[in-house]
Amino acid sequence: MNHPRTIIEKVWDAHVVAENPGAPTLLYIDLHLVHEVTSPQAFDGLRSRGLKVRRPEHTLATADHNVPTTGRSLPILNQTSAKQIAQLEANCLEFGLTCYGLSSQRQGIVHVIGPELGLTQPGMTIVCGDSHTATHGAVGALAFGIGTSEVEHVLATQCLLQRKPKTFRVEVSGALRPGVAAKDVILALIARIGAGGGTGCVFEYCGSTIRALSMDERMTITNMSIEAGARAGLVAPDGVTFEYMYSRPYAPHGADWDRAIARWRQLPSDEGASYDKQVEIDAGQLEPMITFGTSPGMGIPITAAIPDPAAIADPMERESVRKALRYMGLEGGKPLLGHPVDVVFVGSCTNGRLADLRAAASVLDGRKVSPKVRTLIVPGSNEVKRLAEAEGLDQVFRAAGAEWREAGCSMCLAMNDDRLEPGEYCVSTSNRNFEGRQGPGGRTFLASPLTAAAAAVTGVVTDVRTLL
């Protein structure tokens, strides 16, 4: 009767509102995060149908994608951006939603502020009109990205029609060697199973490596689940999670905390639970990773040679790699180490948290960034900025010659003015190396904050282990 269940099934089962013949499961959503880019058309939809937001207290908005990262006292120069941000605030006012807009101390990248405010909690279902929503899975929540139609569905009904996902166990074991970070783990996974390897699945990350990671580091891993095709990825809550949650502004307090802990302890997958798929990663063998192409799956150990398309058997894959190398201006068979870099970007929902800034600062401390490299350090939220400044990280960055900016998505997707010029190379701690992602014609090498900082110092793609 009580068959062993994974955490994914437990969270799913607890949120089933209805199972109707011929239709997907109607799933309840505990927390809906809203931002300026994918919500305006959903609010229009509500207005045209005369609907209200069903659960304003389960909905939080912030502006992140399209905000400038220059001083907050300055006006937003781009009128279209200004209009979109103003529209979010107007929509939130009209529909009675909490909005941490540009003037709020709590503003930041939606996937950074949810956990840091304690809104993101173990066992929850969480959605957002953004594919990196899986980030919130690091605390043991089932969190996934949705489109604008579904944003409208959740605003109106607090529910979504969903088919039950397949379960995919990702076991990561072993101690990470010096210079190897959480980012390298996830880049290695994506390189291993491919950009579509997790399609239709939810990842559960487990194993000794994951257990030894901080929450910030776990979030780097869950964040990029979508880059392997999985809409969600999570980590079962443990002592690290509970310690992280404790005393956060929206986390349960007092007797509620005790009840919450008791509930959260029930979440980890049962012994003997079965998964649809699984993969094992030996993290003790990993090297710092970097991508060479235009898909996050095109990743290699930093000391390896760029793959030679001629050696790829599948014709479509061969053509894809060839096209990627053409765009990147790279040659198969050559090393990536030593390749010149124009820009370094440290930030984003992948690597814009305090632990990431500390990692970058550990390399930049007492060093200068290369005069040829523009280095942008963009905290993931105002709170991350405040904490970083409290421990003097901003001084380290400024002394090294890097730019210390305001919170936002920034050069991860180049919606604001933080973007690459055509042809420029960037070592970026963000999540996507797609063509033009960081600006039309821009070329991205994805890597960890350590590796990014190393490139900032030397001006070329560098193995950070030579600087430790």
Place this chain on the structure above:
Amino acid sequence: MKPFAKFESRLVPLPIDNVDTDQIIPARFLKTISKEGLGDQLFCDWRYDAEGRPNSDFILNQPRARGAEILLAGDNFGCGSSREHAPWALAQFGFRAVVSTSFADIFRQNALKNSLLPIVVPREIHAELFALPPGATVTVDLAAQTLTLPDGRAIEFPVDAFARHCLLNGVDELGYILQQETAIASYEARRDLVVDTLRSSA
């Protein structure tokens, strides 16, 4: 929503794997607060050069793309961002179906909500479709769940039963969920709702 009817069309081949939604519609066009006007920006950075002139090498600028309603693309189409602007742009350009060997999950869901049919075919059929002459047409029949090739072979494709029902009958998904009010209210009443998050504290 208009019911999704059977149609016949030429194919627009885009033989690239992992076409991401940043290519379909770059982020800089997402500053809009409406759904309109995105068709002109579809595949913008492949379709136009830096000065905004059409790039004649790109398939959408070639005569065979004119009036065609089916995009034939590589594996894992629509990966990346959850932006629904991607299917909006494809549909506004005139596409009614995309054929591939697989689709990214969020894109597939978004497409189905915008009467853009994602059709998954086996690898060998996929290769045959790419080998067809430019003028060849195929027929998409959602009711029968078939893609009929020029030689008359009908290839069955999978589609979510509920999505198919909605598309064929013009059923609005939100309308359907709204009808579940009793079930939703009863769930909210019976469940120990974790916390009324944004009113609980802070």
